[in-house]
Amino acid sequence: MNIIVCIKQTFDTEARIVLENDAVKEDGVQFILNPYDEYAVEEAITLKEATGGMVTVVTVGPARVEEAIRTALAMGADEAIHVADEAAFGDEVTVSEVLAAVIKGRPYDLIIAGNQAVDDGSGQVAVRVAELLGIPHISTVTKLEINGGEVIAERDAEGDTEIVSAPLPALVTAQQGLNEPRYPSLIGIRKASKKPLTKMTVAELGLDAQAIASRVSVVALFLPAAKGAGRVLEGDTAARAQTLFHELRQTSKVL
């Protein structure tokens, strides 16, 4: 089975967000493989271990995203394609067009991606890629199985579980709980440095940078209004309960 995994490098979820010159400061920030993409990589590797084949990871981003690529390769992915071309750095339209162009030229049975990136939380790119490739998709998957020429998945739909199937080739997006991503082993890390990592440009992909340019532009970026320090209530339990409801009624007026 040939499996393609779309990955993204994101800020660590614990990162403190600091704004400088109308942008989020990257200095001193720890970058990670998007946690939802970790589930995707893990699932792809598990499937490959069971059925044979290849796992290819594809990503768009600047030079620093190589670290996330190496993590995926160290976990067990076989090769990677990195579009480091600035013309590919854009909104969800741009990135999905680029990923689709990379994938279109390759043999694949299944595409797996995380269902959202923890930095922008927009959750669009993977589904867009499926549409651009003209293949079915199943999102927010918590379990998946390949049976003959189809994927059968359990998907999380606001608490209900839907059991959904689609013929291959198809795309699925990983929800938390799909699996427990493995930690790369030392051997895996060593092997990763020798695995093929191909760089591609937007031009090489036959794309017109203008045609795929971002539709979305940022007009303002701001932090939430600093909350006044919360009040830790004092006194015995009954007293605190009384104070709390007094405050909720009279001060915050939410009751």
Next chain:
Amino acid sequence: MIRNVLVVADLRGDQLRNVSFEALGAARTIADGGVVAALLIGRGVAGLAASLRAQGADQVYVADGEEFGQYVPEHYAAAVEQAIETFSPQAVLFAHSAIGRDVAPMVAARHKAGQASDVIQMELAGADVLFTRPVYAGKAFVKVKIAGDLIVATIRPNNLAAHEETGATGNVAQLPVRFSESVPTQVREVLKKAVAGVDLSEAKIIVSGGRGVKSEEGFAPLRELAAVLGAAVGASRGACDAGYCDYSMQIGQTGKVVTPDLYIACGISGAIQHLAGMSNSKVIVAINKDPEAPIFKVADYGIVGDLFEVVPALTEEARKLFA
């Protein structure tokens, strides 16, 4: 700038969710004098069209049929496409619900349209619409504008003002949706676990339990407090993972994102993934044994103590209040 806006109504079972009317309110603002239409998709839902018409929709399109009884991506996307073809909107608004999040990017991709996801504010700025949305798990916000002939957005419930009731009638049309006999995706089975009661994403008050609840039975005092307050009951991922409650109650980055007026967090430590789901609540109350728990950093009011002691005391006080 005048624009026609299509709102894809969001349902919970056979009821319209409030977010549908919030989307109509936002649609009216950005239509800037243009026409606002609603699309209703489902089975046996035609009767709901009247309330959309009476609260913001100048026109309602109904895609009511067997194929829409269960959500199948290709079917719902086809209905939206048919509405776009019929109505020619410049903007399409969805709820940021499970269905909205899945269908919106399908539609956006087909039109190479930009999309703003999980929008909490929409406003006009000259000829543009500005969408405000959270990023970095709600640690920051961006205001964006979208270029192009079609703009798409998904709307977070409980943040925008619902359209006022106008009492208008008429202008409801059945939409003929065409798609091939059998679409690739098939839903084999649905295991319904979602609990009845107040919809978390629309609740004004939520009482939520974390690992500190310690067991399934541990939720009982929280449910009692919720009953007195008329609140919904939620949970952190930790509590769900530990088997204390069903995942349908989960609030957080991978669960539901909620914006209640009051969020009471009981035995929840305040991991970033949980905060991403509730940090925008108007007022946050935290109850936790551990004074260092991160939840206290976002709480407006904190009570350090055993939730099994504190929550019943709150319930007693609440009963007096609502007596």
